[in-house]
Amino acid sequence: MKLMNKIKETAQFLKGKGIAAPEFGLILGSGLGELASEIENGISIDYANIPNWGRSTVVGHAGKLVYGELAGRKVLALQGRFHFYEGNPMEVVTFPVRVMRALGCEGVIVTNAAGGVEYGPGTLMAISDHINLTGQNPLIGANLDEFGPRFPDMSDAYTKAYREKAHAVAEKLGIDLKEGVYLGVTGPTYETPAEIRAFQTLGASAVGMSTVPEVIVAAHSGLKVLGISAITNFAAGFQSELNHEEVVEVTERIKENFKGLVKAILAEL
Ligand code: HPA
Numbered sequence: 001m002k003l004m005n006k007i008k009e010t011a012q013f014l015k016g017k018g019i020a021a022p023e024f025g026l027i028l029g030s031g032l033g034e035l036a037s038e039i040e041n042g043i044s045i046d047y048a049n050i051p052n053w054g055r056s057t058v059v060g061h062a063g064k065l066v067y068g069e070l071a072g073r074k075v076l077a078l079q080g081r082f083h084f085y086e087g088n089p090m091e092v093v094t095f096p097v098r099v100m101r102a103l104g105c106e107g108v109i110v111t112n113a114a115g116g117v118e119y120g121p122g123t124l125m126a127i128s129d130h131i132n133l134t135g136q137n138p139l140i141g142a143n144l145d146e147f148g149p150r151f152p153d154m155s156d157a158y159t160k161a162y163r164e165k166a167h168a169v170a171e172k173l174g175i176d177l178k179e180g181v182y183l184g185v186t187g188p189t190y191e192t193p194a195e196i197r198a199f200q201t202l203g204a205s206a207v208g209m210s211t212v213p214e215v216i217v218a219a220h221s222g223l224k225v226l227g228i229s230a231i232t233n234f235a236a237g238f239q240s241e242l243n244h245e246e247v248v249e250v251t252e253r254i255k256e257n258f259k260g261l262v263k264a265i266l267a268e269l
Contacts, residue, residue, distance in 0.1 A: 003091060003098075004144055006052040010095075011102040013051050018043050019067045022076035024266065025100035025223075027214060029112035031251030032230065033079040035070070035259045042068030047080070054092040056080040065096075071267040076100055083210055085188040090138035094217040101147065107162065107224035107269065109262060110215060113247050114182060114208035115190070115235035117200050121250045124170075124177050124258060126163050127227030130212050131183040131202060138213045139220055148220040157219040162226040162269065169264045175257050180205025182229055184212030193237025207235055226265065230254055 028035055047053050047063045056063035064079040078096050082088045119125060143150045170177035183199050187209030199207055206229045218225050232250040236242055
């Protein structure tokens, strides 16, 4: 089936399940999916039951689509995203963003766990821009003219007005929200110390294995974007070793601040 027809089919299916008018899409990264359980009057659908949808394989990613109210806004939350390193084609990785757009979302909040180049573990960082070092682009192939142009402008992919609101809200909550450039790779290996030194020279503040594909597709279709990284570790070479357990542990430690911040931002968007 053509991509456009798949998007329409899935959007129709979700509307039929009562997912009528989401305002914001929420893509919740590693260990940050808990926020979806705070959604009120919610409809929750297993990924396995959604047509044309991918399957989640990573520990810490539940694999559910949750729709309902959060901080008074209608949100459609991905509890568990699809990564390219799992073997998903880019079309599958970014399909939820397409559907969010088709359902009428105004914007998306995209979150992730990331390694710190400029910042240390425990930092929350608003993404101001990204560097795509995945070697991929999810828009390769026939352009979906209904969504956006063949050659989309990426100058304002991360919506400035959203970021400004995020900073204002963080200040009110007493959360030290940093800002920086997210450099996206495919993983699944963590980086080498030489790569991290190179990325630092390139201007990266943080490095991670997600977000870039989804934001490219969001920007293409005119969806506004707020990106937030939870820095879970110093990137390779800045600390002795890297492991997924540390990522999980630090996420656990900062997730209350993270959840509070995202809810307060949603209320203001
Ligand atoms: N590198 C890439 N992705 C990550 C990291 C990292 O150090 N930490 C969490 N996600």
